Every structure is written in structure tokens, then in C-alpha cells.
Amino acid sequence: MGNVLIIGAGGVGQVVAFKCAKTPEVFDRICLASRTKEKCDAIATLLPRPVQTAQVDADNVPELVSLIKTVKPDVIINVALPYQDLHIMDACLETGVDYLDTANYEPLDEARFCYKWQWDYHERFKDKGLMALLGSGFDPGVTNVFTAWAMKNHFDEINTLDIIDCNAGDHGYPFATNFNPEINIREVTAKGRFWENGTWVETDPLYVSETFDFPEGIGPKKIYLMYHEELESLTKHIKGIQRARFFMTFSDNYLKHLEVLQNVGMTRIDPVMYQGREIVPLQFLKAVLPDPASLGPVTKGRTCIGCLVKGKKDGREKTYYIYNICDHEACYKEVKSQAISYTTGVPAMIGAMMMLTGKWRGKGVFNMEEFDPEPFMEQLNLRGLPWTETIL
Ligand code: NDP
Numbered sequence: 484m485g486n487v488l489i490i491g492a493g494g495v496g497q498v499v500a501f502k503c504a505k506t507p508e509v510f511d512r513i514c515l516a517s518r519t520k521e522k523c524d525a526i527a528t529l530l531p532r533p534v535q536t537a538q539v540d541a542d543n544v545p546e547l548v549s550l551i552k553t554v555k556p557d558v559i560i561n562v563a564l565p566y567q568d569l570h571i572m573d574a575c576l577e578t579g580v581d582y583l584d585t586a587n588y589e590p591l592d593e594a595r596f597c598y599k600w601q602w603d604y605h606e607r608f609k610d611k612g613l614m615a616l617l618g619s620g621f622d623p624g625v626t627n628v629f630t631a632w633a634m635k636n637h638f639d640e641i642n643t644l645d646i647i648d649c650n651a652g653d654h655g656y657p658f659a660t661n662f663n664p665e666i667n668i669r670e671v672t673a674k675g676r677f678w679e680n681g682t683w684v685e686t687d688p689l690y691v692s693e694t695f696d697f698p699e700g701i702g703p704k705k706i707y708l709m710y711h712e713e714l715e716s717l718t719k720h721i722k723g724i725q726r727a728r729f730f731m732t733f734s735d736n737y738l739k740h741l742e743v744l745q746n747v748g749m750t751r752i753d754p755v756m757y758q759g760r761e762i763v764p765l766q767f768l769k770a771v772l773p774d775p776a777s778l779g780p781v782t783k784g785r786t787c788i789g790c791l792v793k794g795k796k797d798g799r800e801k802t803y804y805i806y807n808i809c810d811h812e813a814c815y816k817e818v819k820s821q822a823i824s825y826t827t828g829v830p831a832m833i834g835a836m837m838m839l840t841g842k843w844r845g846k847g848v849f850n851m852e853e854f855d856p857e858p859f860m861e862q863l864n865l866r867g868l869p870w871t872e873t874i875l
Contacts, residue, residue: 484509485839488556488580490541490571491563492517494662494776494820495585495620497526498828499560501818502866504530509836514554517563529819541567547574556580558835562828564663565589565596572604572615581613583834585620585827586666587712594669594752598715602848609847616843617850619834620827621788621807622648622729623713625868627851628859629790629805630717635856637803637874641794642725646713649732651701652784652811652822658740659773661782661823665765668750671741676710677728678718689738695730697787698871699808706730716850744768775824782811782821789870802875807868817867826868833862 487510489499496515503510515523516537523536539550541563551559551574561571561584568588575582589596601617608615618624626646634641650661660667675686691708711729718727733741744750749768754761789806807826814825834851837843842858851859863870 484511485557485835486510486512486555487514487558487560487835487839488551488554489513489515489560489562490517490539490567491561492519492522492526493562494774494778494824495562495827495831497529497776498818498820498824499562499831500526500530500534501820502829502832503560503835504532504534506832506836506866507532509839514556516550516554542570544570544573544577547571548577551575551578551580558583558838560831560835561585562831564666566591569600569604572601572608575613575615576604576607576611579611579613581838582608582615583619583831583838584617585624585831587617587623589666589669592752594673596670596712598712598850605848612846614838614845615848616834616838617848618713618716619831619851621830621868622646622711623716624827624830624834624851625807625863626788626790627713627717628856628863629870630721630792631852631854632856632860633790633792633803633805634721637872638792638794638796638801640723641721641792642723643793644717644721644724644727645791646711646727646729647695647706647789647791648730649695649697649701649704649706649787650784650823651697651704651732652782652786654773654778654782654821656773656778656781658737659778660775661778661821662775662827664769664772664775668741668744668765668768669752670711671709671731671733672745672750673710675708676714677708677726678714678724679726689733693730698804698806698873699787701785701787701808704732706732713850717852720850720852776820779811779815779819779821779824782815785810786822786826788826803872804875805870805872807863807870809868814867829866829868830863833859833866836862
């Protein structure tokens with residue numbers, strides 16, 4: 484049915500390649516391209532059917548255009564880094580190809596992410612009759628679809644939304660991040676931010692915390708308020724939300740190491756001179772930390788990501804919780820990756836499936852909650868990310 488070009492051969496790229504390869508009825512042909520071709524070739528040897536591999540610098544638009552003209556994909560799944568988003572979107576516009584990603588654009592020299600840069604492409608995608616689907620991972624991604632599903636099936640109005648992300652897994656390292664360390668640390672060390680009564684409220688990084696009792700035996704854990712990109716699109720597209728927040732769990736060990744790294748300047752993103760050349764401390768730190776893709780065989784435990792929604796239905800107050808639980812070891816058994824890469828890669832594949840099968844179509848740039856959640860929710864159950872909903 485469709486020809487897909489996956490860009491980025493990291494932890495998430497591996498899962499996307501696996502899941503697309505396991506869905507031949509939708510993805511006829513697959514090409515996996517990345518900065519380091521050897522990583523694509525290593526992933527290709529693990530897959531259940533042959534895929535093409537290629538080298539590409541996704542910051543180089545002419546190079547991307549030439550690859551796209553050779554591969555002729557129907558859709559590009561961008562699972563490289565957020566810095567590449569606009570370059571890949573430019574190449575899509577030049578070659579007439581649909582686009583999907585899992586993280587919104589962020590400039591390399593400024594730890595600030597927002598949708599404006601990519602929303603500004605709407606008219607250009609629309610004029611060319613192309614579709615771009617933004618944030619098709621888990622959070623953002625499934626959390627947006629969960630919210631749209633809650634709105635469609637359970638509420639007349641949503642008053643408060645708390646997105647709560649728990650990784651109750653353990654990889655055994657004193658400090659490691661379970662997705663790209665540079666992006667992870669930029670996100671966690673940023674100021675917290677939430678939506679309340681039509682305006683954004685800012686907090687110091689990880690300043691607000693609560694305890695949340697996670698289901699299915701995971702139990703109570705401390706959760707920390709952070710800013711996360713889906714808050715920006717959800718408060719725009721789901722009218723009437725009075726308060727929207729995002730929380731994540733961190734172990735004391737992770738927070739202790741992060742504090743020290745910050746205090747000694749290792750999380751800085753501005754260049755410093757070292758032995759006569761410029762280096763960026765955070766990029767150097769990434770080079771010495773464990774590669775997230777290598778955590779698969781050693782990570783045990785589960786993740787639990789979901790949405791706690793309060794609002795009204797038929798004039799009555801209602802509290803609703805929807806979540807997915809994902810087991811690190813089960814993921815490794817299936818696709819040789821831990822659950823963070825899995826919970827991101829599976830929705831990226833499903834998003835591309837929605838586009839190729841025509842279940843989700845549109846001209847322009849879209850966020851996940853703008854489409855009917857039904858077919859996506861159905862696929863989550865079929866493709867390894869089953870969900871549970873409860874009325875509290
Ligand atoms: P990794 O660092 O493991 O992988 C990124 C890959 O992109 C690497 O293989 C890297 O190449 C490649 N890459 C980087 N720059 C370029 C470039 N200029 N041209 C071509 N390839 C490039 O990251 P993850 O797999 O952990 O994360 C991938 C994406 O998923 C990130 O954008 C992340 O923010 C997002 N994400 C989204 C989540 C969600 O729920 N929505 C959750 C987790 C992650 P090389 O190997 O040569 O360095």
C-alpha cells in the first residue's frame with residue numbers, strides 16, 4: 484500500500500522499523516536512513532524482512548531531497564532529533580511527500596520548544612495538498628489521542644487535564660536517560676509551565692511535586708510538574724480546558740545526579756573552549772552516557788502513561804483516568820528495545836498507518852487531537868499498546 488522513509492536510526496527508529504516491517508499490509512517498502520549508515524544496517528539485520536538503508540544528513544536539505552527522489556516515499560517518519568524537523572519539512576515540501584514526527588522543533592542553541600515554527604508551515608503544506616502530522620509518539624501523541632477520546636466519549640466539557648508519565652523501570656546504571664540524553668536533559672532542566680484559566684503559569688524546574696498512586700501494582704510515586712509540548716496544542720484544540728498540566732516521575736538517584744551535573748556546568752548548551760576547540764558540555768555528556776538504544780537488554784519493570792481528566796457529562800461532575808502500561812522486558816523480547824523507545828515508536832508507526840490508509844487525512848499541518856481518535860485507539864490495542872479506562 485505505501486512506501487515509507489524512516490529518518491533516524493536511534494532507539495525509536497529501531498522500533499518504528501520493526502513495527503513497519505511487521506505490518507506489510509500497510510508498509511510495502513521501507514527505507515531506514517540516518518547520519519550513520521552502519522546503525523541502519525545493524526537494525527536491518529534484526530528485522531523480519533529486508534529493508535533498504537541509506538546515509539543522510541537530515542540538516543542538509545539538498546541531500547534529503549536527493550534521497551527522497553531516489554526512495555520515492557509516500558510518507559516520511561522523522562525520528563531523528565527535533566533540530567531536524569524544519570529541514571525535513573522543507574524537503575517534504577520540495578518533493579511533495581507527507582510528513583510525520585514525534586517531537587516538536589527546537590533550535591539547537593536555545594532550549595525552547597514550541598509548535599509555532601511548525602504550525603507556520605500549515606499554509607505551505609495545504610497549498611501543496613500535503614499532510615504533516617506532528618507529535619505522533621506517546622507523549623505527545625497517544626496522550627493527545629487519549630484526551631480527544633475522553634472528550635468524544637466521556638465528557639461534554641473537560642475542566643482539568645493532568646498527563647502523568649511514570650517510568651517505574653530500572654536499567655541498573657547510576658545515571659542514564661531512556662531517550663536521547665541531550666533532548667531529555669534540556670526538557671527536564673527547563674522551567675515548569677502549565678495552563679490555568681486562559682494563561683500560562685511558570686514554575687522553577689521540578690518545583691511542583693505530588694504523589695500519585697499508579698494502578699496495577701505500580702503504587703504511589705512522586706511526580707514532578709514539567710512543561711511538555713502537548714499542553715500547547717491540547718489547550719488550543721480542545722476548547723474550555725481550565726487547567727492542563729504534565730507530570731513525570733523521576734527516581735531520587737536520577738535527580739541527585741542531574742543536580743550535580745547542572746551544578747558543575749555539564750548540562751550547559753553554550754559552547755566552551757576546551758584544548759583549543761569549542762565543545763558543548765551537554766553534547767560531550769551525551770557522548771559519555773549510555774546510549775538509550777543500549778538499555779533494552781538491561782531494563783526491567785514497567786511504564787505507565789496516562790491522562791487524568793475531570794469535567795462534566797450530562798451536567799454531572801466526572802473524574803476519568805485512561806492509561807497504558809508497558810513492560811520493558813516484553814518490549815525487548817519483541818523488538819530488542821526498552822519501553823520508552825517502544826511507546827514512542829509504535830504510535831509513530833500507527834500515525835503513518837492512519838495517513839496511508841486514509842483514516843486520517845487533511846491538507847496542512849495537524850496535531851493528533853484534530854482527528855477522530857477511534858481508529859487510532861483501535862490500533863493501539865492491536866499493535867502492542869493496550870489501554871485501560873476507569874471512572875473514578
Ligand atoms: P536517539 O539519539 O537514540 O536517535 C536519534 C537518531 O537520529 C540517531 O541515530 C542519530 O544519528 C540520528 N540523527 C541525529 N541527527 C541527525 C541528522 N542530522 N541526520 C540524520 N540523522 C540524524 O534518539 P531517540 O531514538 O531516543 O529519539 C528520537 C526522537 O524521538 C527524538 O526526537 C525524541 O525527542 C523523540 N521522542 C519522542 C517521545 C514521545 O513520546 N513523543 C518520547 C521519546 C523520544 P547518529 O546515530 O549518527 O547520532
